[in-house]
Amino acid sequence: xxxxxxxxxxxxxxxxxxxxxxEAVEEELxxxxxxxxxxxxxx
Amino acid sequence: xxxATLVEQLKRGLDAPICLTWELTYACNLQCVxxxxxxxxxxxxxLSTAExxxxxxxxxxLQVFYINIGGGEPMVRRDFFEIVEYAxxxxxxxxxxxxxTYIDAANARRLAAMDYLxxxxxxxxxxxxxxDAVRGAGSYAAARRAMDHLAAADxxxxxxxxxxxxxxxxxxxxxxxxxxxYGAQLRITRLRPSGRGADTWHQLHPTNAQQRQIYEWLLAxxxxxxxxDSFFHLNxxxxxxxxxxxxxxxxxVCLIDPVGDVYACPFVIHDEFKAGSVRDVGGFAHVWxxxxxxxxxxxxxSAGACASCGSYDACQGGCMxxxxxxxxxxxxxxxxCVNGHADTALGSVRVDLTPRPSLDHxxxxxxxxxxxx
Amino acid sequence: MSxxxxxxxxxxxxxxxxxxxxxxxxxxxxxxxxxxxxxDVVEVARQLDxxxxxxxxxxxxxxxxARWPSFAKAFASLNESEIVRERRDxx
Numbered sequence: 001x002x003x004x005x006x007x008x009x010x011x012x013x014x015x016x017x018x019x020x021x022x023e024a025v026e027e028e029l030x031x032x033x034x035x036x037x038x039x040x041x042x043x
Numbered sequence: 044x045x046x047a048t049l050v051e052q053l054k055r056g057l058d059a060p061i062c063l064t065w066e067l068t069y070a071c072n073l074q075c076v077x078x079x080x081x082x083x084x085x086x087x088x089x090l091s092t093a094e095x096x097x098x099x100x101x102x103x104x105l106q107v108f109y110i111n112i113g114g115g116e117p118m119v120r121r122d123f124f125e126i127v128e129y130a131x132x133x134x135x136x137x138x139x140x141x142x143x144t145y146i147d148a149a150n151a152r153r154l155a156a157m158d159y160l161x162x163x164x165x166x167x168x169x170x171x172x173x174x175d176a177v178r179g180a181g182s183y184a185a186a187r188r189a190m191d192h193l194a195a196a197d198x199x200x201x202x203x204x205x206x207x208x209x210x211x212x213x214x215x216x217x218x219x220x221x222x223x224x225y226g227a228q229l230r231i232t233r234l235r236p237s238g239r240g241a242d243t244w245h246q247l248h249p250t251n252a253q254q255r256q257i258y259e260w261l262l263a264x265x266x267x268x269x270x271x272d273s274f275f276h277l278n279x280x281x282x283x284x285x286x287x288x289x290x291x292x293x294x295x296v297c298l299i300d301p302v303g304d305v306y307a308c309p310f311v312i313h314d315e316f317k318a319g320s321v322r323d324v325g326g327f328a329h330v331w332x333x334x335x336x337x338x339x340x341x342x343x344x345s346a347g348a349c350a351s352c353g354s355y356d357a358c359q360g361g362c363m364x365x366x367x368x369x370x371x372x373x374x375x376x377x378x379x380c381v382n383g384h385a386d387t388a389l390g391s392v393r394v395d396l397t398p399r400p401s402l403d404h405x406x407x408x409x410x411x412x413x414x415x416x
Numbered sequence: 417m418s419x420x421x422x423x424x425x426x427x428x429x430x431x432x433x434x435x436x437x438x439x440x441x442x443x444x445x446x447x448x449x450x451x452x453x454x455x456d457v458v459e460v461a462r463q464l465d466x467x468x469x470x471x472x473x474x475x476x477x478x479x480x481x482a483r484w485p486s487f488a489k490a491f492a493s494l495n496e497s498e499i500v501r502e503r504r505d506x507x
Contacts, residue, residue: 030457030490032049033497036109036447037230038286040272040362041296041308042064043111043140043163043204049451052437059433061440061449106433108442108449134431136444159444 056341059105061295064309068301069404071115075178081238082115083406089301092122101327103133111138118145131159143189151192163202169214204230208247230269236368237310276361279354279381293340305330310364313401347374370397420488423503425465441499
């Protein structure tokens with residue numbers, strides 16, 4: 001997949017397993033918690 | 044969600060608000076000098092009980108999970124409990140904001156028996172001297188009594204909400220201690236020059252040094268103190284504070300006022316920011332989804348005069364209510380810009396051209412005025 | 417026991433509101449609000465109580481195994497937020 005290749009090429013130092021990088025990309029995207037009080041414009 | 048972050052998605056607006064503020068009445072037994080809704084007298088055109096329930100039916104159908112009820116003083120309405128119970132019965136969680144005057148022992152017990160209900164008690168000083176100077180004689184005692192009644196009734200954690208001013212900014216630690224003593228949550232929010240706040244903002248708003256004090260204090264407190272995401276303009280000072288750090292008005296939140304008018308948020312009760320009315324054909328849902336104002340707010344906003352400032356990504360140009368009611372352009376710096384970028388403009392604002400709140404329900408014989416400190 | 421092997425369910429006090437990008441999950445009891453930022457997560461969440469484990473649910477929803485570790489982390493996060501919980505009565 002394009003994303004995997006891009007990350008594999010730009011990795012400089014340590015060897016990074018492709019699936020870990022994929023996970024990192026996925027993890028950031030799946031869930032985000034926000035506070036019910038964390039929106040500006042309510043009492 | 045590949046390209047856009049969550050915040051970018053939210054800025055485009057959702058099909059329904061995440062939560063919203065609903066001011067139930069303009070009537071209030073107090074006359075706080077900075078009241079964002081200029082409350083005091085009931086408006087003759089306020090929504091009836093039946094109309095209020097229709098709004099709640101709509102919110103239920105839109106799957107709005109949580110509403111923030113306020114006013115004026117919401118408990119002044121004779122149908123207050125009926126409305127709150129109807130909301131909860133329809134799967135809408137409620138937080139109501141109150142000065143506490145009407146939370147006696149019996150009401151405290153009644154409230155404690157209700158599920159999915161949060162209470163927020165307003166307090167602007169750690170003692171009567173500081174608080175009552177802004178909220179009126181006896182208001183500190185009333186708030187503390189309400190807290191005591193809620194504690195005695197085992198209500199559980201309630202919220203204490205403080206509008207931060209020049210005169211209470213040194214009391215933040217004590218506010219936290221007070222909240223801790225009740226097992227309550229402390230909430231501090233930003234003073235906006237809205238409603239009666241337009242008249243007293245210049246004397247009450249924190250100084251630049253105090254803004255830094257607030258920011259550092261909030262950073263140290265992390266998630267233990269709520270802010271309603273109202274201090275994101277301070278993020279230009281460094282690490283961002285917890286919260287979405289974006290203006291939610293017309294995007295994920297809005298205001299329904301006592302006569303059913305829908306505004307972008309409670310701090311812009313002005314025709315410029317009125318989206319429509321729940322009494323219009325199509326009701327609230329139509330206003331939320333199709334009003335010109337909200338569609339415009341959901342467009343990408345330009346940084347305008349802030350484009351050349353490195354802090355814009357952090358502070359988002361601040362609060363449109365703060366800019367609007369101090370006579371500043373909306374596409375420029377916030378009046379409290381921590382980099383001082385609004386100072387010159389503020390100095391040359393034409394007071395006679397500065398927008399005034401569109402509505403004023405203040406009681407004519409207001410005895411409370413801002414004492415000199 | 418890894419979360420993948422655990423039977424899960426949506427907490428009964430949670431409501432899911434679909435959004436174009438996924439869903440908004442709200443827990444009435446805790447007031448916690450979570451955005452599920454992908455429709456796949458929403459589908460898995462909805463089907464949890466029909467399967468004996470998270471991994472069985474992922475399989476049934478056609479989630480590629482390469483993505484399972486990140487889904488496990490996402491559901492661990494949802495578990496911590498009390499949006500989902502362990503199911504006791506596994507048939």
